[in-house]
Amino acid sequence: MKTYCFILLLLLTATRSSAQFSTPDKYLDSLNQLISKTESDSIRSRNYFLLADYWREQDTVKAKAYLEKGKAFADKYPYMKAMYYSYLANYYLGIDNTKSEINYLKADKELSVFKTKEAYQERAGAWHNYALVQQHQDDHKGALDALINHVLPLSKKAEDKIWLGTEYISIATIFMNIKQYKKAIPYLNQGIEHFQNAPRSQYFLLVNAYLTAADNYSGLENYKQTKKYLDLAKTLLDRSKNIVSHYRIEVFQLDYYKCATTYFVATKQHQKALQHADEAIKLAKELNDNYSLQEIAFDKHTILIEQKRYPEAEKILIELVNLKETTSLTQNRLKTFDALASLYHTTGNMAKAYAWLKKSKSLGDSLSESKLKTDISNLEIKYKTVEKEKKIVSLNAANENANNKIKQNLLLNWLLGLISVFLLVIIILGWFFYRNSKKLAAQKELYHQQQLRDIERQRQIDVVQVMLETKEDEQNRVARDLHDGLGGMLSAAKVNLTHYTQEKNNNTDVELDNIVIQLENAITELRRIAHNMIPGMLLKLGLEAALRDLCDTLSTQNLDVVFQWLNIQTEPPVQEQITIYRIVQEALANAVKHANAKNILLQCTQSEHIFFITIDDDGKGFNADKPIKNQGMGLKNMKSRVEHLNGTIEILSKENEQGTSINIELHVNS
Template sequence: MRSLVFVFILLLSLTISAQTGREARIDSLENALKSAGQDTTRVNILSELARSYGGVDSLKAFEKGFAAIALAKRINYLRGMADANINLAGCYLDYFDVDNAKKYFTIGNKFADKLVAKDSSSRNMKIWLRGKYNIGVAYGYEGNVEKEIERIAETIPYAQEMGDKMFVANANTSLGIKYSNLMLYKRAYEMFLISQKQYEEVGTPEDMLYHSLSFSSALSSMDSLKRMKSVLDIAKVNLDLIPNSFYEGPYQMELGLYHAKIGEYNKALVALDKAYTYYKEQSSSFYIKLIYQRYAEAYSGMGNFKKAKEYTLKYINFSDDEHSFNDKLGSYYSLAKFDAKLTNYKSAYNYLKDYVAALDSARVGELGNEMQQLEIQYKTATKEKEILALKNEKSEAALALQVKKSQNYLLGAVASLLALLLFIGFYAYNAKLRRARKKEREQEKEVSLLKQKQENEVFSAMIEGQEKERKRLAIDLHDGLGGRLSGISMNLSKLDKDEPKEYPKTQLKKVMKDLDDSLTELRSIARNMMPETLVKFGLQAALKDYCSSMTGNDTKVTLQFYGSEKGINLNQQVTMYRVIQELINNAIKHAHASEVLVQYMRDGNKVDITVEDNGVGFDKQEIESEKAGMGLSNLQTRVAYLKGDLEFNSEENEGTTVNVQINIDAA
């Protein structure tokens, strides 16, 4: 029961997070939609907007979702039809419309099946996995936990094969929660241990919090209090890393429950007070209802039956009026017990009558629920046995096949050896010649590889030396000449303030303006030679700073940065920055563009950089001619250093799109 309650709490928490954390993402997507030129790009952005608005603004969520489906259908864009239908289904699921959610999940999954049959790339497989996983969640909303577990378990092997460790961790935690709800605690415990290791490897502090609090709730139901404390300690470490986290309230409630279970009632009350303070402004919140129940348990353990009765009444009379039979039974029985302890025997008797009446009403329904739960447990166990038997059968068949292959390999080896012995006399001389020629070719290949390696090292050292020299010059210019000019400016400002009669004020102002212009130009040169923002804060911050600086009255430069620069060394980041800087300069200087869109997208070890402008364009044949000039040569050299591919798409008076694809491992 507590696991079910905690899952509901986390869903509410995530909804609150979505209402605040998605705002920047939604604004970015809306801006990208306005500047998107291609229909496929518009479909992708509309579909992502439908997903982002889900649970936040239902009207816009459905508006964007249906628009994405219509456009994808019109242009026959298979990936867009799969993604848009699955995202629209998610919108229906956000508002608990399970029938429509299943309808659009089914449509989207059919498109996703066709998509991965043609192209099973990681990008497409993620859409397929999301559709399969979430239709399982929809079944869970209907109470069909067996089918939900089956769907979730089905996705895990594919995600593991893709190397999507975060998806696998989330799926295993979900299975742990489901097994705990079914009171299959041993299986739940195993799943939580597996996902904990996975989150420790790839998860953020927020991911670790979600897992730890889910695990803690399950451990509470198992009465595994020592383990519950260790898991709550992990949650506290990660909570301290996230200021003002929405997990603060759930953590304090779980901590209060733990202290009450081990008899530390004063500590339990302290934790519950913190939780209540966190949620007291939300008077109708489910959290407050749960806190009332835990207050009553703590005060009862302390022997303060008056307070225990007070909070039990608050709990049973809570405004949402949603109480299960077990809630009512437990509450009436507790109220009868508290009044008896307070010698209010008449009131205790009345509560006891209410308890008996509720018990009679609950028996039939409870028996049906227990039978249904036992049936689900039986089917789940049977399904796992079937899967295990199938795996064993496959293993035996694979072993037999391997043995047969080994026998064939052995026979083939013997036949080859006999053939070799038979003809060795005839071909001894030719074999000797072939070995000599092969050795010569291998030596030539080795020399070529060494030469190429040496050239790469020289080129890498040259690039690194250039960047070091630029950095040194930037520091010298900024700290040396910049300091002197700043001092002159200050002295002249003082003279201007004193207003000496022997100096003309107009000339002083002109000198000061010249000095200020010199300082501005100096800082611009220093930033271009070695962007200080990149060294201190990374590639994203440096690009944002540069795009802002290049935006003026006649030109708008927009940056869309998806992914991160984590794991990319400084030399590679600087080279990427130079590539994007050169492309923006070309768009403004040569193409006379008024709008430039820069996209940085990272998926695993792959980085895609796209720079698109609305300038005058050019004839692609000029790229291959000598007219390209030094700028393009430098650009091609930098992309080659990153082991990347460079592609130009342009037509005269239609603008230009430049795509750069980089593999981080190769670079």
């Protein structure tokens, strides 16, 4: 199983350690100058702590000396005294985990009296490193508890998005280590969101988040998403080449090539896998990162074996055998020996295969012997423990006889007391039961009244629905009669009159031409009235086309109507589309006729079964809080149709002020 180690709080280490700084000498000079020039013991203390943190991985003696100097200057300052425990815990990190844990908890307790953002950050950092210790001890549950229940709340109080994003990525890596990749996804998304606006000098945070997400989706075998996040990381890495940062961008380029190699191996793109593996090996050598070199080299040898490029695979394995990081871990040596034995067996070199197999067996036997000694030692400890427990049991038996008499006397007193308490509890429960019975009866009555109100409301909605459907049917009938009957008659009259004019060659009769034009205008007006009464385009092309046509029809030189149709995959049923069309038609008509608007925005969106309509105009406002009986017919009809679809309507407008905003939510069937 691949182990992901969540990153340390970079905001802390950026100021506390220059181990990854491009110019560590300048960093040390800066700290020493601050110590020599300042007269403040608090500043001296802080800078000595920073020096201790810098030297803790390089010279523990020097680090301890700086730590004690900082402590001496911190005695007069409670905050710096509390900080001392945090830096002391850092000093023990990786040396003595028990002392490290104790001092992180001590730092949190001492810092808890301070309510500043810096104090919250320091406490979050202490808990973060505490979680790191738990992870190194394979206590994933303890690490998650520290991150979720302590680090996240404190980071939120510190109000630092970069800091908080780091913690979300840390939590995700824990879930990845225990193969709960799906649980890691929401934390990865939140971490990436917090890093989106990171300054250019901290692009590496977003790169690291993208690569972590790619590894996570690779664990889920969702290679489409893996490729997506790899591409995002690559794009950001390319943009970061010339950016000045405290951290070497090559470290994250190496992570990218390692992750990409894994992706191409999984998707059987062996040539690309080899290309990326070579880039990773090149970078690992430049960075002197032999652990990554070992990891990627072994992956490369696997690809070469599948491609039957045995000499190249043999060369890589021989180099791994001679690598210090490989030989320092017995399991790594065993893995490499077995790989060489398998390679030589495949190529038919049985002598070398046997030699490496013998080395593997010898090493395996050594491991088994070591395990046997450990098991024997554990058995001896268990035996001694059992003997001690026997002595304890015999001593306890003697003490138990002496205590039995005391217990018998106490038992009688307890029994009488419990009977009294039992009777008292029955009385109290009876009183509570009586009081709750009265409350329950009152609640039932309220519930009954509410049911009656709901029935009456539903009846009113049904009545309104019948009225609206009847009105819609009548409008459709009248529209058809106008269009097919009167419209046809007017069209026939126009054709006959035109034909008559052509037969008589009376092209100069101006009055006759005017009559033809008037008939044409009458036919156009009749069609417009019929179109408004029944939206034929809606029935033919759907709601979106009908609303867009309505907006285009209303738009003039003095009025701009903008229509937006967003995130709607499937339109509602036809009857609901007609209701929505009527609501929008009424709202736009009000804005045109009464508000004298110059600009109108119509926006329609949908989320599952909720259909949202927003209509904004820059016309004259009105008093939207008038009683319903004083409101116009158009507004009443619009509200009735909204209620028909179990929706809500919000009208934001004030009399004698410019602009009106209408927000409508409707329940529809997708």
